[in-house]
Amino acid sequence: MTSQGGAVSLGEFGRIERFFRPLAVGVPGAFDLTDDAAVLDVPHDQQLVVTTDAMVSGVHFLPNDNPADLAWKILAVNMSDLAAKGAEPLAYSLVTSLPKSIGDDWVEAFAKGLGEAQRAFKVNLLGGDTVSTSGPLSLTITALGLVPRNRMIRRKGAKLGDALFVTGSIGDAALGLKLAQGALTQPVPEADRAYLLSRLRRPAPRLDLVASLRVFGTAALDISDGLVADLRHMALTSKVRLVLDVQSVPLSGPALRLLVGAPTLRRTILTGGDDYEVAFTAPADKAEDIAAAGQNAGIAVTRIGKVIDGEPGLDILGLDGAETDLGPGGWRHF
Amino acid sequence: MTSQGGAVSLGEFGRIERFFRPLAVGVPGAFDLTDDAAVLDVPHDQQLVVTTDAMVSGVHFLPNDNPADLAWKILAVNMSDLAAKGAEPLAYSLVTSLPKSIGDDWVEAFAKGLGEAQRAFKVNLLGGDTVSTSGPLSLTITALGLVPRNRMIRRKGAKLGDALFVTGSIGDAALGLKLAQGALTQPVPEADRAYLLSRLRRPAPRLDLVASLRVFGTAALDISDGLVADLRHMALTSKVRLVLDVQSVPLSGPALRLLVGAPTLRRTILTGGDDYEVAFTAPADKAEDIAAAGQNAGIAVTRIGKVIDGEPGLDILGLDGAETDLGPGGWRHF
Structure with missing residues (x-):
């Protein structure tokens, strides 16, 4: 044509x-x-x-x-x-x-x-x-x-005893989108602006971690719909209860600086999506090996939660370390 | 979303x-x-x-x-x-x-x-x-x-000594499109209308001929852009001169009946496209085996031309059997 x-x-x-x-x-x-x-x-x-x-x-x-x-x-x-x-x-x-x-x-x-x-x-x-x-x-x-053969990592496969990990930092792209849309009122330093926009426009697929993911990962997915929504997908597909510890979610410097002036942006960070980081579960006793593999690949890997006993679903521990009250639809408050 | x-x-x-x-x-x-x-x-x-x-x-x-x-x-x-x-x-x-x-x-x-x-x-x-x-x-x-392994049939591969074949009938879908657009002035019997529209809307991929195509075909493609354009693609990619004999192009009953009242529709038939028939070249001495394979598969296979000596391109022999005068852009007249 x-x-x-x-x-x-x-x-x-x-x-x-x-x-x-x-x-x-x-x-x-x-x-x-x-x-x-x-x-x-x-x-x-x-x-x-x-x-x-x-x-x-x-x-x-x-x-x-x-x-x-x-x-x-x-x-x-x-x-x-x-x-x-x-x-x-x-x-x-x-x-x-x-x-x-x-x-x-x-x-x-x-x-x-x-x-x-x-x-x-x-x-x-x-x-x-x-x-x-x-x-x-x-x-x-x-x-x-x-x-x-038979080594594709599934969404399902997370098990009791597994810890929950995520690569890179979360929320940069969602903040970058708000910047691009002119939806942030506070001033943002030029370098921070450039970083956040670049995270929105040029996501970095974590291909250098592939070999280690195959070794350690019991379940994995990439975060496109938002950390909370995608972890819930993983929990339901794996039929396990996941706990996400909000305090542990890795944030970039620019994201942290924005949060200081506008703490409600934490919701954007945790639910905005477009991160294209990998969330995965792996046996908790492999945490040190996983940290080493991340360093080796030059990719930050952070432990952000674990699999617990309970009905399939996602619990979210807020900044105060207490469980937050979430409805079936998703995020409610901290 | x-x-x-x-x-x-x-x-x-x-x-x-x-x-x-x-x-x-x-x-x-x-x-x-x-x-x-x-x-x-x-x-x-x-x-x-x-x-x-x-x-x-x-x-x-x-x-x-x-x-x-x-x-x-x-x-x-x-x-x-x-x-x-x-x-x-x-x-x-x-x-x-x-x-x-x-x-x-x-x-x-x-x-x-x-x-x-x-x-x-x-x-x-x-x-x-x-x-x-x-x-x-x-x-x-x-x-x-x-x-x-190594048996995909290419667009390139047609050789001197090959004959040119096509499956099914040509032009039905292009006539069906004209019908659907209300662009035909002559009356069309209901059964013919249904046939032509069905050829437009429900093309029949020639999957039952796949095994025979691999045995006999030297070059092949499916006709989507129109018989003339696609044969030219094949000729140029194979770097051979193809002759298309218009008299031999297989036409359905409904297409033949339309042509009686409107001979200029032959151009639509030969250039309209959306046929999803397979055009292929094969050694001329395999013509009988190919006919038998077609019968076996319940798919009409018609010989419509051949590879000749000459510069890469397409010659078209009109209804009178004489070479027609075609510019580089395609079809001109019969």
Whole structure:
């Protein structure tokens, strides 16, 4: 489908040849994007892991977001799912649905950002589709990864005796979104602003922790819907009771500084989502090995709770260390 | 993302659980759609084939098209790519981008149609994503298939001495689209109308010919852009000169009857696309074996041309058997 009117366009085939083909050179079976399908080898001792995430302008990102940032993010969020499952990236397919107002300049910047993300995540494009739409821009990636046979880490699998861990820091992206929307009233130092926006726009999938996650993790997922909601998903799927200790949730310097002036932002931090950190359970007696593995990978890993005896669900210990009163819908107060 | 306002909605999780989970029971590694990713085995003597096709309302289908038909079509067009590559379906992921005006009734009918298509094509859902959009409905499938190692049929591979074949009949879907758009002035018998619309809405991927295609095919693709355009793609990718003999192109009864009153519709037939038939080249001396394989599979296979000596490109022999004068852009006249 060639884009006509509205913007300068090489057309579908021209854009594929010029901007996307270079992204596929690392996958021999992508045949320079000249065929109807790609072909891939899966080593005989490995299984294929498949995940799909889509982003729509106005829903998952802001209409004026930078194309290179969008490219980074759509690839990063898919790689984050692979990382949380203990899978190494293999390749990915991409669908771009572009309004006719999107010109070649945009596509070129998008492809450049995608190339940068590919190099960071060590993965290559294998194919996809390009369609035009009368609606908002949308991006879809289906990512393929590899795990040793029967070693994918599930959402289910958390057990009594496990501790609960999370990578990185929580809430930066949600605060970054409020900044981008102009929804924060307090002044924010320029460096903090840049950091929070970068955490929103350029999430860091925790691929360097994949091997250790496979060794220690009993259950894992990546935090996209918000720490509280995703921990509840894990608890219900694993059929265990999880306790989250709010005092232990790792926060970045910029997040801590914002909290001083606006303590109610803690709710944003814990429920806002878009973190793309990995939450996982592992035997409590492996905590030291896990800390060492995190240091080795250069990724902070923090213990934030544990599995306890009880009905499936999530308990939240507030800042005072007392259990908070939560309804079934989620977060209520501290 | 839960859909709010505009239509009755169980929300994202409710819709997945109620309507989509039953479609994934055939894939154990889809984990009832309760995890972030699916896991699949690829037998050690097979390779994975990956293809992606998206459809957008107002571009690839009409806004009022029946949801069950849309479900059939988005799965069929992806299965058609697998069939043309000689691959057996393994599983597929689905992304639905739904306007808030889409209610649970629509989603239920869509899932029902998808179930019907799954049974016809012997494939199951492995996962995907559901997002809301302020724009038109769109559907994306990434289909996974299997081929014996190094046996995927490429677009490239046509050789001097090969004959050119096509499955089924050509042009029905393009005529069906004109009917659906009210763009045909002549009267069309009800049975013919139903046939042509069904060919538009319920294409038949030629999966039953996959094993024979792998045996005989030197190059293959499925016809989506139109017979003429897709044969040109094949010729250029294979770096051969193809001759298409227009007299030999197989037409259905309804298409033939329409042509009697409106001979200019032949251009629509040859260039309209959406056929999802397989065009392939194979050694000319295998023509009888190929005919027998087609009969065996219950799929018409017709010889429509050959590879000749010459520059890469496509020659078209018109109804009078004489070469027609075509510019680089495509079809000119008969």
